[in-house]
Amino acid sequence: MSDDTAPPRPRKFAHGIDVIETHRIADVIRRHGDRFLNRVYTPDEIAHCRGRIPELAVRFAAKEAVMKALGTGIRGVGWKDIEILPNRRGKPLVFLYGRGAKRAEEIELRGLEISMTHLADLAMASVVGERASPRPKTPAARRQRPPPHPGERPPxxxxxxxxxxxxxxxxxxxxxxxxxxxxxxxxxxxxxxxxxxxxxxxxxxxxxxxxxxxxxxxxxxxxxxxxxxxxxxxxxxxxxxxxxxxxxxxxxxxxxxxxxxxxxxxxxxxxxxxxxxxxxxxxxxxxxxxxxxxxxxxxxxxxxxxxxxxxxxxxxxxxxxxxxxxxxxxxxxxxxxxxxxxxxxxxxxxxxxxxxxxxxxxxxxxxxxxxxxxxxxxxxALELITSRWVRQHLPARPADANKGTFGRVLVVGGSSRYRGAVLLAARGAYRAGAGLVTIAAAEDLAAGLAPALPEATGCRCPPPREAPSPPRLRRRSARSGPPPVRPSSAPASPSPMTPARSPGPPSPIPPIAPAASSSTPMRSTPSPPWTTPRPGSTRGPSSPPPRRDGAAPPHHHPRSPARPSRRRPHGRRALGCVVVLKGAHTVVAEPGGAAALCPFANPLLATAGSGDVLAGIIAGYLAQGADPFTAARLGVYLHAAVAEAAEPEFGRAGLLAGDIADRLPVSSGT
Ligand SMILES: NC(=O)C1=CN([C@@H]2O[C@H](COP(=O)(O)OP(=O)(O)OC[C@H]3O[C@@H](n4cnc5c(N)ncnc54)[C@H](O)[C@@H]3O)[C@@H](O)[C@H]2O)[C@@H](O)CC1
Ligand SMILES: Nc1ncnc2c1ncn2[C@@H]1O[C@H](COP(=O)(O)OP(=O)(O)O)[C@@H](O)[C@H]1O
Ligand SMILES: [K+]
Ligand SMILES: [Mg+2]
CATH class of the missing domain: 3.40.50.10260 (YjeF N-terminal domain)
Known part of the structure; x- marks a missing residue:
């Protein structure tokens, strides 16, 4: 149902065409007679056609053409939901009922015109109308998108x-x-x-x-x-x-x-x-x-x-x-x-x-x-993250915004071994739309980081041995603004990280993203809003990591480790936070019991640093005001959508983690 208060959706043509050999309809009718007629045609159509094969055949083609224009195929719309009858001057008109009418309403279909013709053994029909675009395409339309509300299509x-x-x-x-x-x-x-x-x-x-x-x-x-x-x-x-x-x-x-x-x-x-x-x-x-x-x-x-x-x-x-x-x-x-x-x-x-x-x-x-x-x-409880859901939940980007509107992210970390991790996370956060990203790295690394990402600001982070206690970190981030994010492979500090809470608008401070790969125990401190382990890296799920080679594990089924229904409850309840269980078809679960599955499995993501980019992307959405479960779902979907979109260009290998960050805006627009 269209909402009168919503801005109009952009419109485009709806077109459908179909052709059929007339003798095929003749054969079906000879063999199945009324059973076929009653299944496909309405009583008025049967009365109008009076058994004339070309009339019946062209209507058959017309119904398929209408189904194509409705964009449903023959799933969901019955043959008799579509009726083609002439007006008094003989011009054919399309009438829609039941699921056909419902679908037309959903896509705001207007002015469905039909043209039909037959020639010797062929009958053909073409229909054209105007419908609302499934998604806003222009930046202006995107800005006008109404905020998500509970009445929207369910996941x-x-x-x-x-x-x-x-x-x-x-x-x-x-x-x-x-x-x-x-x-x-x-x-x-x-x-x-x-x-x-x-x-x-x-x-x-x-x-x-x-x-x-x-x-x-x-x-x-x-x-x-x-x-x-x-x-x-x-x-x-x-x-x-x-x-x-x-x-x-x-x-x-x-x-x-x-x-x-x-x-x-x-x-x-x-x-x-x-x-x-x-x-x-x-x-x-x-x-x-x-x-x-x-x-x-x-x-x-x-x-x-x-x-x-x-x-x-x-x-x-x-x-x-x-x-x-x-x-x-x-x-x-x-x-x-x-x-x-x-x-x-x-x-x-x-x-x-x-x-x-x-x-x-x-x-x-x-x-x-x-x-x-x-x-x-x-x-x-479990939902699939869909592109529709993502489009509906991306943070708003008002035209009159300034960088403060989009929040700040603090990335904490950096060691000589994982020098790139903070940069990748910071890049992910920026590309996801964060207003300001600050990197807190040890002094000896900080100088080298600045040229690699001049857009990021820096703040001094003590060397690992004197890492700040969580309260100190919180105080610091309240003073200097940004919230800390620690990318997964950057074990900068031996001390556990805790979430830093926002001192208040307009710069909500998204909390940190400690990841389990650094084996930091997280239970001794207040729970982070989310964590991004890989299978096997949390203590809950006892199963081995899932196979990522796509091969069928012979006779290894019902206990497969990739089974979210088995993996779900442990981590998130124990940790009391949103859990992002990474891998092919990443699972995002929140402590309340809801969980979401990423529809994508793609080996292009199996590259060093891609998890760091993901942590940064999620922090970027948090900074823009998304709640942790939403931010994690957005990040997980769009991170993997980049790989899907890159496949025609790269095939199955060769995408770099940095490329994932840099291509993110393109996948956010689709
Ligand atoms: N759940 C629903 O809402 C609906 C279910 N429907 C259909 O019903 C199906 C489920 O039907 P059933 O419960 O009858 O189960 P199935 O038709 O899937 O299996 C039939 C029976 O085969 C036997 N069997 C299973 N594995 C076997 C094996 N390896 N070797 C030998 N025998 C084996 C079992 O006794 C099983 O009950 C659904 O998949 C769906 O197609 C639909 O009719 C519509 C609605
Ligand atoms: N086959 C795959 N299909 C989909 N996503 C994958 C696949 N392999 C890895 N990923 C994703 O790539 C990222 C890897 O993260 P991680 O293992 O932490 O790498 P790193 O620590 O090097 O950044 C995760 O987001 C994970 O979900
Ligand atoms: K089957
Ligand atoms: Mg990692």
């Missing part, structure tokens, strides 16, 4: 399998049923499969259906895809517990192949070789890993793998809810997993889809709303 949450089952129970308590949820899920899989293939007519689809509800979703998808004109077959390696779903398919004469009737797998192989698309509905959140390679499911996956590897035109793969072989909670990957082109996941994405190595094993992720009550989602 993307991530769930474990157990949490997903609770949400499912909440949906059922609110009036849905398991069968209804499965219908929603299966329909979405069918729609996404259609979108992936482009057309269904003449396309061969093989559904690999497991014994449980994941298999049930696959059977519903098979039913729709058959009704819409695809050539569908279903392979059930271990049978299915819901006979009525199988009967729906038998009634349509969809071939159902049972694993026990195909002992040598020859029929399965033949079907796989002929398929344009394979739907993996073997196991979802109910899977227990490791998979047994000798089991019927294991053999089906091995056959799919072999066909994919050995075929000139391998079938596309769509995974239902989760790829079979992916641990929903840890992201551990079974060696039998076949990486899909797309995963259609229900309700919310699963944590394991954003944990290495699982994040590389899911293909494109489509999240499908299956009607989980909004209130139930609030109970989910």
């Amino acid at each position: 993307m949450k991530l769930v474990t399998a157990a949490e997903m089952r609770q949400l499912e129970a909440a949906a059922i308590a609110a009036g849905s049923s398991e069968a209804q949820l499965m219908e929603e899920a299966g329909l979405a899989v069918a729609q996404e499969s259609w979108m992936l293939l482009g057309t269904l007519e003449g396309r061969r689809i093989l559904v690999l259906a497991g014994p449980g509800n994941n298999g049930g979703d696959g059977l519903v998808a098979a039913r729709h895809l058959y009704d819409w004109g695809a050539e569908v077959a279903v392979y059930l390696p271990a049978g299915h517990r819901d006979e009525s779903r199988c009967d729906e398919l038998r009634a349509r004469e969809v071939p159902l192949l049972m694993g026990e009737d195909d002992p040598d797998g020859a029929q399965l192989r033949a079907r796989l070789e002929a398929a344009d698309l394979v739907i993996d509905a073997l196991f979802g959140i109910g899977q227990r890993l490791p998979l047994d390679p000798a089991s019927p499911v294991g053999r089906a996956l091995a056959a799919l793998s072999a066909v994919r590897a050995g075929s000139y035109q391998p079938p596309k793969v769509v995974a239902v809810d989760l790829p079979t072989g992916l641990d929903s909670d840890s992201g551990a990957v079974d060696p039998l997993l076949v990486v899909p082109d797309m995963t259609v996941t229900f309700g919310l994405p699963k944590v394991g889809m954003y944990q290495a190595p699982g994040s590389d094993a899911v293909g494109r992720v489509q999240v499908i709303d299956i009607g989980i009550p909004k209130e139930a989602l609030n109970a989910v």
Whole structure:
């Protein structure tokens, strides 16, 4: 819903185009008659078209063109949410209902004009309108952005399998049923499969259906895809517990192949070789890993793998809810997993889809709303940090600001071994937008630092042996302004660091950032607002560091160290502060129980000093008034977003920590 008091969002064209071969629609109608018509067209459209194939075909293209203009694909907008009918003079008009109308409202769509044409066997439609830009692009628009408020779109949450089952129970308590949820899920899989293939007519689809509800979703998808004109077959390696779903398919004469009737797998192989698309509905959140390679499911996956590897035109793969072989909670990957082109996941994405190595094993992720009550989602603790969230929470940069508006950061540290660390942190803080950065380094180093970052001011820091006590440091920072930040690899002082609190506006003093890599005990002093350990460097999590090579750890799943649900609680509760657990898919957790996961894993960040830059960036956002949890999420996301953006230029290696700082403003703008 647009807010009347908000400044207008910049506008841009919304365009969609689609073309279809008329005979394909004729064939579907011949085979499926009213079932197809009633599924795709509104009663008024059916009445208007009176069975005329070119009229029906061009409307089919028109609906897809509208979906493209809405920017949704066919996910989320039903065929009958879009209606194309002529006005009295015969000019076609687009009417939107239900989710189509909702989406149009969200993007502030205006004036959707349609043009349709057909020629011999082709029908084509093009629509154009005007919509609000998804994000402010110009600096002026950015300055005008309203401050974040609680009414904004909720963050993307991530769930474990157990949490997903609770949400499912909440949906059922609110009036849905398991069968209804499965219908929603299966329909979405069918729609996404259609979108992936482009057309269904003449396309061969093989559904690999497991014994449980994941298999049930696959059977519903098979039913729709058959009704819409695809050539569908279903392979059930271990049978299915819901006979009525199988009967729906038998009634349509969809071939159902049972694993026990195909002992040598020859029929399965033949079907796989002929398929344009394979739907993996073997196991979802109910899977227990490791998979047994000798089991019927294991053999089906091995056959799919072999066909994919050995075929000139391998079938596309769509995974239902989760790829079979992916641990929903840890992201551990079974060696039998076949990486899909797309995963259609229900309700919310699963944590394991954003944990290495699982994040590389899911293909494109489509999240499908299956009607989980909004209130139930609030109970989910872990969220994914998204670019939308980041845009909404970056500190405001008013045009009439002066440097005092943006706060001050004090970086404390510097040793002959880690001479660059303070500079990198200071650079990160400046690039994040801090108004003033001061470096407090030992006298012998300070002179060398000034030319490297002339923008930073300096203040004398006693040599390590006489390092200031926390109260002295606090007094000093209150006197000289800036708050201390100690970059992670700069063990300047043997004494623990404590947060320095702001003496008051206009220069909020962001507290220090001691990092666990210097092995400083932090519990003996008041808690810092955040800390940035790497896995293994805090005392809480007992697991070894996560693998960063992206390889599937064979049979190493449910206890994977990269599992935030296991790692989360310890550090942050013990330390009483926000914890940034660094690595691929960094986790940020706050003592209250909320946690956020970075969507990125990128080896460009695995370079010395990048953690120091991160500490500085976070301090930079703190200095600008962000609370510690927000500052840490902003910093972690944008730090990694730099690497993502740099990948086309650098590939997988060669970014320097200093480059991360220097490229930060570019990633903040996107
Ligand atoms: N949670 C939800 O809100 C919804 C769940 N739905 C679907 O239901 C799925 C979960 O269904 P289920 O709980 O039936 O579980 P699955 O369908 O994932 O697994 C079925 C059964 O297979 C068996 N199994 C698991 N691992 C095995 C292994 N390695 N070897 C042999 N047998 C094994 C288990 O007994 C398990 O219960 C979800 O992934 C999703 O696809 C949807 O229908 C819609 C709503
Ligand atoms: N594979 C990876 N994917 C994403 N981020 C990574 C990866 N490897 C390292 N990082 C990030 O790089 C930074 C490294 O920090 P750290 O280990 O403290 O390095 P240093 O002490 O040299 O600055 C952290 O922010 C970490 O999250
Ligand atoms: K699956
Ligand atoms: Mg470090």
